[in-house]
Structures are given as structure tokens and as C-alpha cells.
Amino acid sequence: MTVNSIIEIKNVYKFFGDLAALSDVSLDIKAGEKVVIIGPSGSGKSTLLRSINRLEEISRGSIVVDGQDVHDKSSNINNIRQELGMVFQSFNLFPHKTVLENLTMAPIKLKGIDKEEAKAIAVDLLKKVGINEKANVYPSKLSGGQQQRVAIARALAMNPKIMLFDEPTSALDPEMIGEVLDVMKNLAVEGMTMVVVTHEMGFAREVADRIVFMDDGRIIACEPPETFFTCTDHPRLKQFLSQIL
Amino acid sequence: MFKKIIVLLMLSMLVAVSAQAELKTNSEGMPIIKVASDCTWPPMEFINKDKQIVGFSVDLMKAAAEAGGYVVEIKNVAWDGIFAGLAAGKYDCVTSSVSINDKRKKAMDFSSPYFEVTQAVVTNKDSSAKTLADFKGEKVGAQIGTTGYFAVKKTDGVIAKSYDEVGLAMEDLYNGRLAAVVCDNPVAADFALQQAEYSKRMKIAFNVKSNVAEFYGVAIRKGNKEVLELINKGLAAVVKDGTYDKITAKWFGTAK
Amino acid sequence: MKDKPVKIEITDGAGIPAKNDAGLISAWWISFIGAISIITYLVVTKPDPYKDILMFVPDGILVTFQVTIFSIIGASIIGLFTGLGRISKNRFFNLIASTYVEVVRGIPLLVQLFYIYYALGRVLLVPDMLSAIIAMSVCYGAYMGEVFRAGIDSIDNGQTEAARSLGFDKNQTMFLVILPQAWRTILPPVGNEFIALLKDSSLVSILAVADILRRGREFAAESFQYFETYTMIALLYLLITLILSKGVSHMEDRLNHYDR
DSSP states (O other): OOGEEEEEEEEEEEEEEEEEEEEEEEEEEEOOOOEEEETTTTSSSHHHHHHHTTTSSOSEEEETTTTEEETTTTTTTTHHHHEEEOTTOOOHHHHHHSHHHHHEEEEEHOOOOOOHHHHHHHHHHHHHHOGGTTTSSOGGSSSSSHHHHHHHHHHTTOOEEEEEESSSSTTTOOOHHHHHHHHHHHHTTTTEEEEESSSHHHHHHOOSSSSEEEEEEEEEEOHHHHHHHHHOOOOOHHHHHHOOO | OOOHHHHHHHHHHHHHHHHSSOOOOOEEEEEEEEEEOOOOEEEEEETTTTSEEHHHHHHHHHHHHHTTHHHHHHHOSSTTTHHHHHHTTTEEOSSSSOOOHHHHHHHEEEOOOOOEEOEEEEEETOOOOOSGGGGTTEEEEEEEHHHHHHHHSTTOOOOOEEEEEEEHHHHHHHSSSOOOEEEHHHHHHHIISSSSHHHEEEEEEOOOOOOOOEEEEOOTTTTOHHHHHHHHHHHHHHHHHHHHHHHHHHHSSSOO | OOOSSOOOOOSSSOOOTTTTOOHHHHHHHHHHHHHHHHHHHHHOHHHHHHHHHHHHHHHHHHHHHHHHHHHHHHHHHHHHHHHHHHHOOHHHHHHHHHHHHHHHSSSSSSHHHIIIIIIIIGGGOOOHHHHHHHHHHHHHHHHHHHHHHHHHSSOOOHHHHHHHHTTTHHHIIIIIIIIHHHHHHHHHHHHHHHHHHHEEEEEEEEGTTOOOHHHHHHHHHHHHHHHHHHHHHHHHHHHHHHHHHHHHHHHHHTTTTGOO
């Protein structure tokens, strides 16, 4: 199984002082797989996601992405991160750059891609997420849903192998959630490897190959959707599901 | 309560203002003359290690006061603005090595001259300059608003630098930022010859040639006859009875 | 992203007119036109001494400008590195920057000027103009460092995370993402610092640097026309400060484009 895993998380611990945010977390994700992580707040799901591209340092264990140890000080984290697109809850678009510049900045500066080529790629991506007509405005002019779609396009512009989503719809008004989820579903259909932290159970049921339930810094359950929602072995999971469904 | 305090304050200010018109007297009924001196000008007027104002002119003013039947209160005032303070009535006279000249005479009255002075040029020991014009293209310093500074400014081709205190100009000469400093000869002698550190590097090269003799006088607010007469009376008395020569001997070693 | 940019309030310096602040704009015009007309009136009706004063100080104005502009450049560079040092996780840089700020803020500018010029003059002969610029830069660099630090702090951490997760390294993140945004928050207080610096540049006259004030003092010391001279000097400083504050407000408008 580990042979074709693109992300290997092994016995990872993360401590904030005495508090264990992650304890003994192991998870292998295959190329093309879509994994959705759910759990109550404070369960460590965001921490786990963010430690995959080292936005969080881990205290023990190892995370290997595409054959490179993410938390080894000798590996070039900036190169690894280029393989890992990340989408945040709060979009985090660069407000001083236009939508198009948000998409072209990293490819030009980091991959040395020619300006015109980067623009062409960016325009294609904006079409894909359905906001190509806003290419030259500043992010503050866009709605939350539009901003999040730009943020996804920005991450895709680096042509990553893996996309990480950290509660991508939690900051959105309900009527805008659908447009963002649609973009993500299309991405899933295209075969992108995706790790998604979310509360959108419909999305999880429809898209996920596996659903991971975390509580108290541990992985409690890791099942395909068809068994996950009927799984009654775990009282915590049962309780959680009864609260949100 | 507040109103009372304000009224009292205003009254006391009025008293202070009206008191300016004539001199205050001390407990023995002797008039007090307030004197301003820029005490950065050794040996004429300066602050000694005990923070007292001392110097030739200080001794002279005290002796003159004794002889003339009045009392002097000397306070240290920065040169830059010393005449503005005189005009504003903050003190009655300025005894601060003030050279008498026509321009100043328009703005203030002067006592009879009490000291003849020449402008001395202090340079590095190895300088061969004989006149101010020899410093063409070089920086020459002097205290702001002094005869020495005016002399430098009048010399074509020399870059004049004005300092708040002559001591700062001397320091810049010592450090090498200036080619020369021009100031009154007793002061030049004190810095260039008496100060151990300076005397190693500096010398009095020459005096600035002048057709007119230059004298120090006590500057008095224009029209203040009372103070002018008191000071002139005192000065005349100390010259007459030989005290003047004694003070000269004390500060310059020889009687003039 | 934050909805409202953080404003850093610094009290020294003249009021910088903002477009939406009608009161300050008219105050600016009243002062500006007032200063110009008083100067003109005085020079025309009483050429002796006002015209003489005006003819006497121009090289001083130039010197004041030189000191101010070079000090602004110097202080900005020092301030940027100080600000970066203050937020640095590297203990060594952080300590150096913090100590520098602490020391400089604890010593009056006038004393610093005396120190660099006269005290250090014994070992290191720095020309007068340069020591004035160094002293002003060192002093204001510490204040600017605090402004830069606050400006950088005001940018949401999400911006750093977004940039880093794209693969930008620390320096690229700082110079491509954080500073361009921080600049907008930083500019008003920096503009204030510029104006304060211009006014404080009058202190360099103690170094025998012939700025506006020194020229004015020389004129007054020779002519005894203190009232006339300092009236003129005050008006000239006011005029220059007003022009500079106008310039800063224009720069702010240009930087605000992405908000509108």
C-alpha cells in the first residue's frame, strides 16, 4: 500500500505545551484519492492538514509527501510546497494584486514561467472556476464565493499534485457555498488528489473516497462513505453524526 | 478660590512688570543691577570647576559695583539671543566681552570702554598663514554674532562657519574640521596656550589687522540712563584707584 | 483580510490632509495662502529687513532640504531593517534591533547630534553635513523601525501563510506580499515622521551646519532684528512643512487604489 502512497503520515504527534493536538496519527493517501477529514472543532483536523505542508511544525513522527520528508530540516520545504496547493477558510488573496496577478505571481517568480504564458494559464484557470471576466479587478471587489474560487485557481496555477482545503466554505454565506463546492467537485472528477477539512457532509458523501473522523487529536475512524455513515462502532462518531446530520 | 489665585497671580505679574522701570534695591538700600554674561569666554567670563561665574570682567563688575555703590547679580546667558534678552528687559546690562561698534550702538548704549581687544587667529601649529585671506577655500570658524565672525565673513573666498560657543569652534579646529578660529585675543590665548590638550596642536598665528581700535564695553538697554551712569561711575572709580590694574594683573599676569 | 486597515496614530508632525477630511483641507489652505501672503506682504511693504532676510537664507533652505531628504532615506532604510529585526524570530537580530531602539529612544536628538559630531569627532572625523544626516537617520530610524514593525504586524497572518504555501520563501513573502500591503498602513505615520524630521532638522544648526535656522540666527545676531528674523524663519518652515504634508497626502491617495 505504501508503494503508491503520495502522502504518508506516520505516528505524528503535535504538542502545544502539555496539550496534544495530534497524538499518534497515521494516514496514507494514494495519488488521485480524495480524503475528507471531519470532526468537532479542536479535534486536530486543521492541525493535521496544515502539518502536511508544514504550516504547523510537528513534535514527533514523519510526514512524507511524494517521497520527500516534509519535516526534515534538510529538505527544501519551498519546493515541496509548490506541489501542495492550499486553500484557506479566509481565502487570503493578496489584496494589493489584481485577480490575474494573484494567479500569475507565484508561477512567474517561482517557476520562471514567461509572463504571457503565465497569463494564458491564469485566464484558462479563471474560466474553469467561472470568473474570467473579473481578471483585472482587485479582490476586494469580489464576493466571498468569487474570492474563494480565485483562491482555488491561484493554488492550481502552480500545477500542484495535491490540493489541501482547510474548511473552504466555512466563511461563506450559505448561497455561495454551492459555487465553491461545484469547483471542487469538478476538480475531483479530473483526478486531483485532494485532502479536505470540511463540515459539508453532502460533499463528503458525494466526493470522498474515504472519510476520516478525528477527535481529541486522534483518528477515530477512516472509512469509505458507504460504511462511514452507518458505522456505529464508535460512540463519539455516532454522537457527532447525530448532531450534524 | 481659583479666581482669587488668578487675580493674585495677575497682580504679582503687574508688580513684576512695573518693577522693571526702576532698579530694585537690596536690604541695605543699594540698587541691584542684573548683568548677563555668556560664560563660555575664558578668561573674561566663564564658569569655573565650582560652577561659579568668574573671570576678568566678573571681578571688574564687582569691583566697580563696590566703588559705585550698587550691587551686581550676574547670570549666565547664551550669547545667541543675549541682546534680545537685554532689549526685552530680562536684565539691565550685558557684560560679555561685547565689542563696541556702530551697528551695535544703534541698538543699545555702551559704557565707557573697559578693555582693548584685538581679533586673534588660532590655527594648527604647522599653519603658515599670515592673513585671513590665506585661508581661501578653507573653513574658518567663529562664534555667531561676534566681531571675529564678521571679520571672517568679510574675507573673500573663506568659508565662514558660525558656532554657538567659541569652545565648539576650538574643538572643531582641534579635530581638524576647521583651518582656523577667530576670536578675541584674551580668549584665544586661554584656549590655545592654557589648555594642555589644545596647546599641543594649536597656536595663535596672528592678529587680524584693523584700522580702528576695538574695545569692550558694557551694553545697556537703549535709554537706560540710570544704569549707564552707575556703571560708568563705578568703572571710572576702579581705574582711578588702581583696582583695575590689580584685576588685570590677576588674569593676564601683567598690568596693561 | 481585515475589513478595516489598522491606523497607527502618531502625534508629532503636521496634520496630513486627507481627501475626506474637509476641515483639515481648509485649514491647510488657510495656513498655506496665509503664510505666502504674509511673506509677500512683509517683503513688499518692508523690504528692509524682510527682503534682506529672505535673500540671506536661501542657501540655508537648500541645506535644510538636503539634511531632511538624505535623513529620510537613511532613516527609512535603518527603520526597515530595524522593523524586520524587531519581528525576527532570530534572537540575535531581534536583540540588536530592540536594543538599538531602546538606546536611541532614550537619548535626546540634540544630545545625539552633539555626541556624533563632537564626542566622536575626536576619533572619527565625519564632515558636518554627513554627521547631521547620520545623527538624524540613526535617531529617526529607531522611530521608523517601530512604525515598520507595527505596519508589518498589522498584516493578517493568513497573507504569510498563503504566500508560504504557494512556495515563496520568507524574504519573497516579506517583500512581495507583506511590505507592499504594510506600506499603506505605514505611510501616514511615516509621512508624519518625515514632517517631524524636517522640523527637527533645525537642531542641526548647533553643528555649525548652515540651515535655515542657523542663517536666521546669523542674520539676527548681526542686525539685532530678532522679531523680524524669526517671524520670517517661522513662516518659511511653516511653508515648507505644509508643502511636504501635501506631498505625503498625495502619495497616500495613490497607494489606496486597490481599496476603491
